[in-house]
Amino acid sequence: MTQAPDLPLWAAILAAIFVLIGAGATFIGSMGLLRLKTFYERVHSPTMGTTLGTVCILLASACVSSVVHARFSVHEALIFLFVSLTTPVTLMLLARAALYRDRVAGDESVPVEDDRSN
Amino acid sequence: MTRLVPHPLxxxxxLVMWLLLTQSVSPGQILLGGIVALIAGKTMALLRPDPVEIRSWRAVLRLTGIVAVDILRSNLAVGRIVALPSRRRRVSGFIRLPLAITNPYALTTLAIILTATPGTLWLQYNRTTGSLLLHVLDLVDEEEWIRLIKHRYERLLLEIFA
Amino acid sequence: MNVLVLGLAITAAQVLLGCAMMFAIFRLLRGPRAQDRILGLDTLYINAMLMLLTFGMQTGRTLYFEAALIIALVGFCGTVALAKFLMRGEVVE
Structure with a gap:
């Protein structure tokens, strides 16, 4: 059932710790989607998965593939770059779309548009 | 130099991305990646974006360190809010704050930092008034948040981007 | 022993990520509003990407890494298009 590459003990323990921290952070972040009450609160929690979760799992992956292929493996940095640059953009756009929709719907709980806007 | 490589950064x-993707540093890949990167740089020059001028690389390093620590800390804070039942009533809400930076690259960097940090979300920036609308998950003290953003991030961004 | 430690950790991580994907799917199906569904979709693809990375660690193949890279890029475009759609009701203006 459990299948994994055969690594030296230090690498195995390091990778195991990182992968567990990363998966745990992602799990808690996604749990926020269930537990938080409003949309604006829910937007905050998945960023746990995209920051701490992604970084830790990528570190574990880099650690494993560096040892397995016996060379320094850093191409995981690419995923980190893409995810850390794109997630803020999507969340920002999504939150602004939600704000726009709430304002159109006349929701009192969201702040009104700044009158002096361009 | 500037005509051949208009955007050195x-x-x-x-080129670095190309080499990471192909996972090799053989001369052939460096040549191929170099050609692609040069053409892309030239194409970018045709679009005439505002030049990026980084004045202090030390400030870049300091900002990176501060952001890494803050993201780790707010991960723990948000994780606690989500996973543990809270005893006190938590308030989340919108805050509006005035920004001193006007450089589009500095604003973009600040937007990415604030949104990538769990707990704060950049909503809307008004170019004419320079005011920013934020949503904060755990809003204990509005002044505290404004001071944090202005002191920790905005000061360094002013140093970096003029 | 070393294989067991890492194998168990990766399996546990896969279970956690699977649960995280279920939460995201719940939000995707349940709503209540369109923005909640898109947020669920966004979380779902990030979790799926991380899941693929754990499979890559397990098997030692780089194929999974490339799949994860593509999901990271394509998922971004999808969410941006959907958010844009919510804002104006049209993707291409």
Whole structure:
């Protein structure tokens, strides 16, 4: 059932710790989607998965593939770059779309548009 | 130099990305990646973006360190809010704060930092008034948040981007 | 022993990520509003990407890494298009 590459003990323990921290952070972040009450609160929690979760799992992956292929493996940095640059953009756009929709719907709980806007 | 490589930073980054994707540093790949990066740099020059001028690389390093620590800390804070039942009533809400930075690259960097940090979300920036609308998950003290953003991030961004 | 430690950790991580994907799917199906569904979709693809990375660690193949890279890029475009759609009701203006 459990299948994994055969690594030296230090690498195995390091990778195991990182992968567990990363998966745990992602799990808690996604749990926020269930537990938080409003949309604006829910937007905050998945960023746990995209920051701490992604970084830790990528570190574990880099650690494993560096040892397995016996060379320094850093191409995981690419995923980190893409995810850390794109997630803020999507969340920002999504939150602004939600704000726009709430304002159109006349929701009192969201702040009104700044009158002096361009 | 500037005519051949109009955007040295972009060209270097693209070359590094190419080498990471192909996972090799053989001369052939460096040549191929270099050609692609040069063409992309030239194409970018045709679009005439505002020049990026980084004045202090030390400030870049300091900002990176501060952001890494803050993201780790707010991960723990948000994780606690989500996973543990809270005893006190938590308030989340919108805050509006005035920004001193006007450089589009500095604003973009600040937007990415604030949104990538769990717990704060950049909503809307008004160019005419320079005011920013934020949503904060755990809003204990509005002044505290405004001071944090202005002191920790905005000061360094002013140093970096003029 | 070393294989067991890492194998168990990766399996546990896969279970956690699977649960995280279920939460995201719940939000995707349940709503209540369109923005909640898109947020669920966004979380779902990030979790799926991380899941693929754990499979890559397990098997030692780089194929999974490339799949994860593509999901990271394509998922971004999808969410941006959907958010844009919510804002104006049209993707291409």
């Amino acid at each position: 972009l060209t270097t980054c693209l």
